[in-house]
Amino acid sequence: METTRQQKIAKQIQKDAADIFQKEGAQIVRGALVTVTAVRVSPDFSYAKIYVSIFPFEQSDEVMQRLEHQNWFIRRALGQRLRNQLKNVPEIQFFLDDSLEYIENIDRALKED
Template sequence: MEKEETTRQQKVGRQIQKDLSDIFLKEARHLVQGAMVTVSKVRVSPDLGFAKIYLSVFPFDKGAPTLAALHDHAGTIRFELGKRVKNQLRIVPEIAFAIDDSLEYVERIEKLIQE
């Protein structure tokens, strides 16, 4: 059974989401390889030491290569994140990326309904 996130976890998650969106837009454009990457959700561990970042990638077929590039450069991205959250957090959380495929699922359902 999954515990409900605390208010602090939610606030930290929203801050990380905002900062990572900015990083992808400015510093990490070369990593997303022309795809549109949206940070859809961030889940932070109770000790704030780990953050799982859910990304929505468009077009959908660029999801796997984009995710691989982000995994390879996670240290650099975490460093950029640390520069932004240094005044809010004592420890910059370890980060892991995952694909949020909910938009792809919705699109598939819509196509099935239209047929």
């Protein structure tokens, strides 16, 4: 179970990461729509798992590779935004949240019937 502080920091990372993708990450996402769906922070705040949804889904592998490659840039930008809340910026990992693709497939299947 997450503490209140973990939840607060996770929400702040989610907000800041979304802002980075929108304003500074145009060269990283290159036309894809990247949505930060969730963030999970370890109890010692040393690791953060960032779950992203990518549209169009066909570009997800390419965008995920670019996110991993530009991890240092995103972490540095997060550090500039979180410097007043955290002493050390957590190591970040990106995970693809394909729940929207799953919902879209179900909708498509229901419309075919």
